[in-house]
Amino acid sequence: LSPSQHEQTLFEERHLRYISPLGKGNFGSVELCRYDPLGDNTGELVAVKKLQPNKQSTVDDFQKEVNMLSILHCDYIVKYRGVCYSMGRLSMSLVMEYLPYGSLIGYLENNQHNINTRRMLLFASQICKGMEYLQTLRYVHRDLAARNILVASESLVKIADFGLTKIIPSDKEYYRVTQPGESPIFWYAPESINESRFSHKSDVWSFGIVLHELFFYCDNKSNPKRVKKKLLINIHGPSISMHLANILKNNWRLPSPPHCPPKVCSNLMRQCWAYNFDERPCFSSLGNQIETIILSQLSLGERHWYTLD
Numbered sequence: 547l548s549p550s551q552h553e554q555t556l557f558e559e560r561h562l563r564y565i566s567p568l569g570k571g572n573f574g575s576v577e578l579c580r581y582d583p584l585g586d587n588t589g590e591l592v593a594v595k596k597l598q599p600n601k602q603s604t605v606d607d608f609q610k611e612v613n614m615l616s617i618l619h620c621d622y623i624v625k626y627r628g629v630c631y632s633m634g635r636l637s638m639s640l641v642m643e644y645l646p647y648g649s650l651i652g653y654l655e656n657n658q659h660n661i662n663t664r665r666m667l668l669f670a671s672q673i674c675k676g677m678e679y680l681q682t683l684r685y686v687h688r689d690l691a692a693r694n695i696l697v698a699s700e701s702l703v704k705i706a707d708f709g710l711t712k713i714i715p716s717d718k719e720y721y722r723v724t725q726p727g728e729s730p731i732f733w734y735a736p737e738s739i740n741e742s743r744f745s746h747k748s749d750v751w752s753f754g755i756v757l758h759e760l761f762f763y764c765d766n767k768s769n770p771k772r773v774k775k776k777l778l779i780n781i782h783g784p785s786i787s788m789h790l791a792n793i794l795k796n797n798w799r800l801p802s803p804p805h806c807p808p809k810v811c812s813n814l815m816r817q818c819w820a821y822n823f824d825e826r827p828c829f830s831s832l833g834n835q836i837e838t839i840i841l842s843q844l845s846l847g848e849r850h851w852y853t854l855d
C-alpha cells in the first residue's frame with residue numbers, strides 16, 4: 547500500500563447501497579448511496595463517483611483526482627470520505643460527503659425568488675476562499691464553473707469535481723496541457739484557448755464567468771432554460787475557439803446580467819476578464835472586494851438591499 551492509502555477510509559462494496567444518480571463529472575458519474583454496514587437503513591448517505599471505464603489514461607487521472615481530494619481540508623471544498631474497491635481491486639470509486647441541495651445552477655433556478663444579491667455575494671466569497679486554499683497548494687482547478695459548485699446548505703456552497711485539476715510545477719507559474727480537454731471553452735481564459743496555458747489567473751477568469759452565471763441564473767426575468775442552452779453550448783472545434791479568442795482580443799465580453807449590481811458586473815467581472823492574465827486580481831483580493839461590497843450594503847440597512855435587488 548502506498549503511504550497515502552493508509553489514511554484512506556475503505557468502504558466495503560457489499561455495504562454500499564445504490565439509491566439514485568446525482569450527476570456527471572469529469573471522467574465519471576456520481577451516485578447517491580447509503581453506506582449501511584448494519585443493514586438497517588441507519589447508515590449515512592454518501593456521494594460515490596464511479597470512473598466511466600474508457601481509456602487507460604483516465605484510470606491514472608482518476609487515481610490522481612482521488613489522491614488530490616484526499617488531502618484537501620477546507621470548508622468550501624467537498625469533503626473526501628474514502629474509496630471503495632470492487633471487482634477485487636480492479637475498479638475503484640471515490641466516496642465523498644453528500645451535499646443535499648445539489649448543483650448551484652439547479653439551486654439558483656429553483657430558488658430564484660428568494661435568493662437575494664447578498665446571498666449570491668456570500669456564495670461568491672466562499673468560492674473565492676475555496677480557490678484561495680487550492681492556490682496555496684499550487685492546484686489549478688481548470689474547470690471552475692457553476693455546474694461544478696455544490697450547495698451544502700442555504701448559506702454554504704462547495705467546490706467539487708477535481709477531475710481536470712493540475713498541480714503547477716514549483717519552477718513555473720502555469721501548467722500547459724498537451725491535449726486540450728473536454729470542458730467547454732466558454733469558461734476558458736484567452737491564454738487557455740490559444741496556448742492551453744492554465745494558471746491561478748486562468749482560474750480567476752473562470753471565476754468571473756461563475757459570477758456571471760450566479761447573477762444570470764437567479765434572474766427570474768430571463769428564461770434560464772433558454773439562457774442555459776445558450777451559455778452551456780459546448781463550443782468545440784478550432785474555428786469556434788478561434789472566433790471566441792478573436793472577439794475576446796477585440797474586448798468583447800459577456801453582457802452584464804440584468805439586475806446585476808454595477809459594482810459586481812462592471813467592476814469585479816471586468817477585473818477577472820482582463821485580457822492579460824497578470825492584470826487580473828488574485829483570489830484573496832477578489833474575496834476582500836466581495837466582502838467589502840457585502841459590508842457596504844449591510845451598513846446601508848435592509849432597505850438598500852431591497853432596492854439593489
Ligand SMILES: CCCn1cc(-c2nc(Nc3ccc(C(=O)NC)cc3)nc3[nH]ccc23)cn1
Nearest residue numbers: 568569570571576593642643645646648694707
Ligand atoms: C459536480 C459535477 C459532478 N457531480 C457531483 C455531484 C454531487 N452531488 C451531490 N448532491 C446532490 C446532487 C444533485 C441533487 C439533485 O437534486 N439533482 C436534481 C441533489 C444532491 N453531493 C455530492 N457530493 C460530492 C459530489 C456530489 C453531482 N454531480
